Amino acid sequence: MNEPYLTGHYAPVADETTATDLVVEGTLPPELTGRLIRNSHNPKPGITPTHWFKGSGMVHGIRLRDGRAEWYRNRWVHTPALDGAPYMTEHGPDLTASTAGTHVIEHAGRLLALCESALPFELTADLETVGAFDWDGKLTSAMTAHPKEDPVTGELHFFASSPFPPYLIHHVSSPDGQVLRSREVPGASAALKHDFVITEHHVVFLEGSVTFDAAEHSGIPYAWSETQESRIGVMPREAGGAPEVRWFGVEPGFAMHFANAYEDALGRIVIEGPTVGRSAWQRSWNWWVGAPDRGAEPTSGSRARRWTVDLAAGRVREEQIDDLTVEFPTINEAYTGREHRYQYALSFPDDLGIGNHTLVKYDRRTGGRQQLPFGNGQLPGEAVFVQADGATEEDAGYLLTVVSDLNADASKMLVLDAFDLSAAPVATVRLPRRVPAMIHGSWIPDGGAR
Ligand SMILES: [Fe+2]
Numbered sequence: 492m493n494e495p496y497l498t499g500h501y502a503p504v505a506d507e508t509t510a511t512d513l514v515v516e517g518t519l520p521p522e523l524t525g526r527l528i529r530n531s532h533n534p535k536p537g538i539t540p541t542h543w544f545k546g547s548g549m550v551h552g553i554r555l556r557d558g559r560a561e562w563y564r565n566r567w568v569h570t571p572a573l574d575g576a577p578y579m580t581e582h583g584p585d586l587t588a589s590t591a592g593t594h595v596i597e598h599a600g601r602l603l604a605l606c607e608s609a610l611p612f613e614l615t616a617d618l619e620t621v622g623a624f625d626w627d628g629k630l631t632s633a634m635t636a637h638p639k640e641d642p643v644t645g646e647l648h649f650f651a652s653s654p655f656p657p658y659l660i661h662h663v664s665s666p667d668g669q670v671l672r673s674r675e676v677p678g679a680s681a682a683l684k685h686d687f688v689i690t691e692h693h694v695v696f697l698e699g700s701v702t703f704d705a706a707e708h709s710g711i712p713y714a715w716s717e718t719q720e721s722r723i724g725v726m727p728r729e730a731g732g733a734p735e736v737r738w739f740g741v742e743p744g745f746a747m748h749f750a751n752a753y754e755d756a757l758g759r760i761v762i763e764g765p766t767v768g769r770s771a772w773q774r775s776w777n778w779w780v781g782a783p784d785r786g787a788e789p790t791s792g793s794r795a796r797r798w799t800v801d802l803a804a805g806r807v808r809e810e811q812i813d814d815l816t817v818e819f820p821t822i823n824e825a826y827t828g829r830e831h832r833y834q835y836a837l838s839f840p841d842d843l844g845i846g847n848h849t850l851v852k853y854d855r856r857t858g859g860r861q862q863l864p865f866g867n868g869q870l871p872g873e874a875v876f877v878q879a880d881g882a883t884e885e886d887a888g889y890l891l892t893v894v895s896d897l898n899a900d901a902s903k904m905l906v907l908d909a910f911d912l913s914a915a916p917v918a919t920v921r922l923p924r925r926v927p928a929m930i931h932g933s934w935i936p937d938g939g940a941r
Contacts, residue, residue, distance in 0.1 A: 494781035496532065496543035496789070500870040500895045500928040503533040503546070507567065510923040513553070513560035517918035519906065520889065521558050522880040527891050527904065528552045528618070529872060529932025530604060532592040533567065542709040543779040543789070547573045548592025548604055551893070551926050552618050553904050556937075560904075560920045568592070568604045568612050569620035578608065586610045586633055587623040593636035594931035598647050599668025602935065605636040607652065607685060629671045632660050636931065637686040637748070642825045648694060648728065650676075652684040654703035654712060659684065661694055661726065661734075674734045676726060683713045683745070688752035688762055689728060689828045695752055695762060695800075696724045699745035701772065709780045715745075715772050723800055723807060725760060739800055739807045745772055746796070750820035753830040760800040763834065765793040765817050788839040789929070790818040795836070795853070813860065816840070817851060819873040819931075823885050823909075832856050833886045835874045835909070850874055850892065852912055863912040868897040870928050876909060877934045886910050889917060895928045902926040 495501065532546030540546045548568040554561040567573055568591035576588045589609030596603055603611035603624060611634050613621040625631070632651035639648045645666030652659055659679035663672050682698035689695070699721050704714035721743050726736045749764035767775065771792030777785035786792075795813040817836040832855050840847030849862040850871055865871050874890040882888055890907040904920040 494539060494543075495778050495785065496546070496781070497534075497539065500897060501543075501789075502925075503536075503927055504549070504565065504924060505536045507565055508924065509562060509564040511562045513563055513923070514921040515558075515560050515918055516921070517906070517916060519555055519558045519560065519918045519920070520879070523555045523877065523889065523906065524557060525934060525936035526552050526554050526616070527875065527893075527932060527934050528595045528602070529893060529926075529930075530568075530592055530595045531927050531930050532590065533927060535567075535573070540710070541780065542711045544592070545590060545710045546592060548590050548606065549927075550595055550604060550614065550618050553893075553920060553922070555920075563922050564618055565924075565926070566614075566618040566620070568614070570609075570612055570623075584608065584633075586625075589623070592930070594933075596638060596640075596933050597935045598638070598640070598664065599666065601668060605634060605638075607636045608633050610634060626664065626668070626671045630662065630673075632657075632662075632673075634662070635685070635687070639687070639689045639827055640824070641689060642827050642829070643691075648689050650684070650687055650694075650696070654681045659696065661728075663728075672730055674730065676724065676736055677734060678736050678738060679724065680719070682719055686746070686748045686764070688749045688764075690752050690754045690760055691828055692728060692754065693760060694726050694728045695760060696726075697741075697746050697749075697762070697798075698722050698724065699766075700743045700769065701745045711779075714776075715769050717743075723762070723798060725800060725802065737802065739805070741798060741807050742809055744768055744796075747793070748818065748820055750795075750834045750836070751822050751827060751831050753826075753828060755799075755830065758802060760802065761830075762798045762800070763812070764796060764820060765790075765836070766796040766811075767791070767793050788816075790816060790839045792816055793818050793839075795820075795834075813853070815851060815860075819929075821874055821876055823876045823878060823888065825878060826885065831885065833909075835876065835890060837871060837873065838862065850890070850907070850912060852886075852909070861912050863907070865894065870895045870897075871905075872926075872929060873931055874907075875932060875934050877936075884910070891934060893922070893926050893932075895925055897925075900925050 533549035681703035774786035
């Protein structure tokens with residue numbers, strides 16, 4: 492088996508399991524009462540997807556309560572696609588034929604497994620599949636895997652991106668999940684949009700150099716284009732009259748994820764996220780489809796970047812802000828859309844090979860960074876920030892990460908002190924099996940509030 496996304500840290504597991512009363516080393520803070528749930532592509536045994544992202548989704552959950560780790564369980568998201576239903580039908584895409592393997596969030600008490608080309612899939616608290624969720628028929632498009640919850644209003648902003656018109660729709664769901672307003676974003680193109688950002692007053696999309704390409708036969712019909720204009724679109728996020736978008740040209744590139752965005756004191760929009768150029772994109776893509784000339788990792792040459800959009804002057808300043816290869820940026824989500832000081836990310840050693848992954852903490856105020864190295868055969872997953880009880884500082888909290896351990900054929904969940912990555916782990920939860928690496932996940936606290 493040659494596909495890199497079916498081997499090593501990424502090798503799928505073959506079954507669904509449940510384990511209770513997990514071994515905990517250290518002390519789990521009592522405020523960590525809830526569930527860490529993460530999602531990844533985990534095709535059934537015997538199935539070889541044509542693209543990493545075509546693998547069926549499997550969620551892994553760890554239930555913590557009052558200092559104990561009550562259970563671990565993993566479940567496929569049981570969508571029609573898991574049983575072989577095709578996404579493309581003679582009537583167009585079947586939005587219920589989802590891999591549901593990219594992310595998992597909670598919104599208005601519903602646990603939703605996400606994949607950008609389809610409807611979300613609702614799960615029970617114990618990770619069993621309920622079914623596709625379409626806001627009682629009001630959502631008639633796909634839903635991005637990267638919605639943004641405004642920490643002040645509680646609204647959930649998200650979008651639908653499609654290679655066919657309408658190319659881009661902005662949706663907003665109320666905190667109680669009852670109201671959905673939807674507006675087509677004028678002037679958008681078929682450029683691939685995996686993530687976006689919100690600020691206090693705007694929604695912001697980046698259309699990069701990757702766009703729809705019917706000649707791409709991996710099942711994910713996108714490719715780098717030398718003719719696709721790279722640009723940033725800024726749209727007022729509140730309804731009122733016809734939506735207006737201002738587009739600003741930027742340098743060619745592609746950003747898979749964003750750390751955050753905000754409006755600075757001068758009213759400029761500051762956006763940060765890892766970005767690739769053409770060769771790095773192609774090496775990553777080749778890894779994702781198992782083609783030759785691929786990088787050693789799913790992420791190649793992705794560098795943290797900042798765009799500052801000056802709406803008054805009508806121009807964008809761009810800068811690379813670090814030289815590490817990083818991906819999976821996260822922040823304290825209480826700062827979503829507002830100025831953040833700290834960003835967390837995973838660094839990939841790229842061609843240096845397994846054993847050199849680190850968790851990085853960036854301090855935007857000092858310009859410094861701290862790195863926590865992981866040992867040989869250890870691959871940390873995206874770090875999810877959870878605020879400590881009574882926290883007054885942005886980084887007073889915990890980083891939760893599930894580490895795939897190839898040496899032990901096992902995994903562990905680390906609870907790290909976000910204030911100081913060099914401190915010993917606050918707690919380690921031993922998991923009963925190896926949890927395959929990646930992709931995204933969420934901490935779902937009891938009681939619903941983030
Ligand atoms: Fe993503």
